[in-house]
Amino acid sequence: MYALHMEWTKLRTVATTGWWLLGLVACTVGLAAFVSSTVDAVNCAPRCDFDLPRLSLSGVYIGQIAAVALGALAVTTEYDTAMVRTTLAAYPRRGAVLAAKLAVVTVVVLGCAALGVLGSLAVARGILPGNGFTRANGYPPLSLGDRATLRAYLGTVLYLGLIAILSAGVGATLRNTAATVSMVLGMLYVLPIVIPFLPTGAWRDALYRYSPMSAGLTVQATRGLNALPIGPWPGLGVLAGYAGAAVLAGALLFRLRDA
Amino acid sequence: MTTRAAGEPSLPTMEPNIQVHQLHKRYGRTVAVDGLTFTVRPGQVTGFVGPNGAGKSTTMRVILGLDRPDTGTATIGGRPYRSLRTPLREVGTLLDAAAVHPGRRARDHLLWMAHSNGLPRSRVDTVLEMVGLTDVARRRAGGFSLGMRQRLGIAGALLGDPPVLMFDEPVNGLDPEGIRWIRNLLRSLAGQGRAIFVSSHLMSELEDTADHLIVVGRGRLIADTSVRDMLAAASGGRVVLRTKDRAAAMTRLANAGATVAATGPDELVIGGLPADRVVNLLSQAGVPFSEVAGHRASLEQAYMDLTRDSVEFSGAVKESR
Ligand SMILES: Nc1ncnc2c1ncn2[C@@H]1O[C@H](COP(=O)(O)OP(=O)(O)OP(=O)(O)O)[C@@H](O)[C@H]1O
Numbered sequence: 001m002y003a004l005h006m007e008w009t010k011l012r013t014v015a016t017t018g019w020w021l022l023g024l025v026a027c028t029v030g031l032a033a034f035v036s037s038t039v040d041a042v043n044c045a046p047r048c049d050f051d052l053p054r055l056s057l058s059g060v061y062i063g064q065i066a067a068v069a070l071g072a073l074a075v076t077t078e079y080d081t082a083m084v085r086t087t088l089a090a091y092p093r094r095g096a097v098l099a100a101k102l103a104v105v106t107v108v109v110l111g112c113a114a115l116g117v118l119g120s121l122a123v124a125r126g127i128l129p130g131n132g133f134t135r136a137n138g139y140p141p142l143s144l145g146d147r148a149t150l151r152a153y154l155g156t157v158l159y160l161g162l163i164a165i166l167s168a169g170v171g172a173t174l175r176n177t178a179a180t181v182s183m184v185l186g187m188l189y190v191l192p193i194v195i196p197f198l199p200t201g202a203w204r205d206a207l208y209r210y211s212p213m214s215a216g217l218t219v220q221a222t223r224g225l226n227a228l229p230i231g232p233w234p235g236l237g238v239l240a241g242y243a244g245a246a247v248l249a250g251a252l253l254f255r256l257r258d259a
Numbered sequence: 260m261t262t263r264a265a266g267e268p269s270l271p272t273m274e275p276n277i278q279v280h281q282l283h284k285r286y287g288r289t290v291a292v293d294g295l296t297f298t299v300r301p302g303q304v305t306g307f308v309g310p311n312g313a314g315k316s317t318t319m320r321v322i323l324g325l326d327r328p329d330t331g332t333a334t335i336g337g338r339p340y341r342s343l344r345t346p347l348r349e350v351g352t353l354l355d356a357a358a359v360h361p362g363r364r365a366r367d368h369l370l371w372m373a374h375s376n377g378l379p380r381s382r383v384d385t386v387l388e389m390v391g392l393t394d395v396a397r398r399r400a401g402g403f404s405l406g407m408r409q410r411l412g413i414a415g416a417l418l419g420d421p422p423v424l425m426f427d428e429p430v431n432g433l434d435p436e437g438i439r440w441i442r443n444l445l446r447s448l449a450g451q452g453r454a455i456f457v458s459s460h461l462m463s464e465l466e467d468t469a470d471h472l473i474v475v476g477r478g479r480l481i482a483d484t485s486v487r488d489m490l491a492a493a494s495g496g497r498v499v500l501r502t503k504d505r506a507a508a509m510t511r512l513a514n515a516g517a518t519v520a521a522t523g524p525d526e527l528v529i530g531g532l533p534a535d536r537v538v539n540l541l542s543q544a545g546v547p548f549s550e551v552a553g554h555r556a557s558l559e560q561a562y563m564d565l566t567r568d569s570v571e572f573s574g575a576v577k578e579s580r
């Protein structure tokens with residue numbers, strides 16, 4: 001319990017935490033508003049084939065950068081200043097320290113992700129009808145009452161939490177803020193940028209399945225699931241696998257290495 | 260339940276001390292600590308002195324369980340640091356004054372430390388007051404001067420009111436006023452019966468503060484001695500004499516079997532004869548003299564003599580004398 005209290009106090013007493021959390025919510029909602037306002041039901045006839053819930057969750061593509069930063073910083077700021085020695089002198093059980101860091105940052109990211117995702121839902125519901133996506137035209141408003149939509153929204157919250165965990169795990173391994181953030185952003189963005197340029201086929205599908213971001217965000221899909229290389233929950237599972245491996249490596253090194 | 264006689268302590272009281280036994284630690288090919296054994300006792304200031312790179316900081320990190328020794332042990336009151344549940348209540352440390360998050364307020368820095376050991380919030384205000392940082396407690400540590408950071412680090416060490424305190428180069432970079440403040444603090448903490456372990460690469464910094472000295476060089480123990488013994492050994496029982504008639508005094512004393520060296524126009528340092536014999540001999544011979552005193556070697560010189568062979572990074576060009 002002392003470890004949790006310690007890490008919670010650390011997290012809430014630096015201003016950067018607040019800014020990144022604000023960034024997480026603002027980017028998620030802001031991008032949702034932007035994307036919602038760019039789609040128009042008039043341009044596609046007879047019927048638009050958009051995956052509207054997924055469109056409304058586009059903000060995560062940028063918002064996740066904040067989750068990466070928060071997860072990394074929870075661990076790496078301690079190494080930027082050698083403060084980790086103060087921490088471990090105050091609380092020598094290293095497994096508990098890392099677990100407390102993960103718990104605290106994950107809970108905070110999940111909370112803000114939930115806010116961001118609900119904000120996205122609200123702006124999408126506000127903007128989409130104005131662009132022709134009305135019930136009269138055959139587009140019921142986005143609703144968490146719909147099972148697939150609920151899964152997309154809930155899955156996105158979990159996705160952001162897992163991103164923070166992944167980043168913290170890599171942080172415990174690399175012990176450097178810049179290196180950790182570059183590494184995680186590389187892991188996330190490189191494959192999704194490359195994949196569209198590859199010829200369709202088994203190779204491309206395999207890369208999609210192994211890309212933490214492509215596979216992980218499959219959880220947002222509500223239409224054409226059969227055409228996707230991996231299912232929504234298994235896709236999120238791939239990201240969880242990456243996060244788990246990173247935490248395992250980080251925890252092992254954290255326990256073994258000199259501080 | 261066992262009943263105890265009145266006055267008997269209810270807990271097996273273990274002397275609050277630091278024990279290091281046969282400690283070895285290397286980093287790659289660098290041997291940082293090479294078989295150190297010593298004990299830091301309560302009620303006194305134990306100075307930990309050695310040239311740069313002698314392994315002082317490494318030893319302290321090993322004591323705190325931050326670095327793992329290759330062989331050997333380090334314990335606090337008989338227990339390894341990593342087994343302490345609320346270590347801040349048992350050992351207070353200042354390793355590196357720069358090890359604070361620059362964006363966190365001084366008070367919040369101490370607050371998370373307090374929370375890590377279940378210490379009450381009131382302790383934070385108490386130690387801020389003790390180190391004189393109350394007025395700047397709400398300022399971010401990033402804007403602190405080196406002296407203020409040292410004080411913040413010391414506040415953190417005092418937070419749990421521990422019986423053992425360990426400071427790595429606490430006066431580094433401080434102004435004379437700050438140095439005097441730390442000296443007085445260390446003295447008074449030792450006076451309260453605590454075990455104080457404080458390192459420096461300069462003997463002069465510890466001369467007036469330490470009771471006991473552990474001198475290291477290249478990771479090895481060079482001396483484990485009280486300051487008084489070290490001074491006595493350094494002065495070697497020699498006597499300093501002031502006389503107008505240097506030549507006559509030298510002849511007379513040399514004839515009596517003493518070793519005599521002229522150290523000034525009217526000053527001699529005499530070895531091999533106690534001061535009262537010197538006085539008798541010169542009086543009988545009618546040689547005038549004004550002052551006879553025990554030779555007070557400086558601790559600094561004694562230390563330099565001890566560590567001469569173990570200075571790791573001595574300049575290629577020897578300074579001219
Ligand atoms: N983490 C590390 N990795 C590699 N080498 C190290 C490490 N820490 C210390 N050393 C080396 O071990 C030796 C002892 O260093 P240490 O810092 O303990 O000396 P010190 O007595 O504290 O010196 P100073 O008076 O300069 O602070 C040095 O040669 C140093 O370069």
Ligand SMILES: [Mg+2]
Nearest residue numbers: 315316317427
């Ligand atoms: Mg040092």
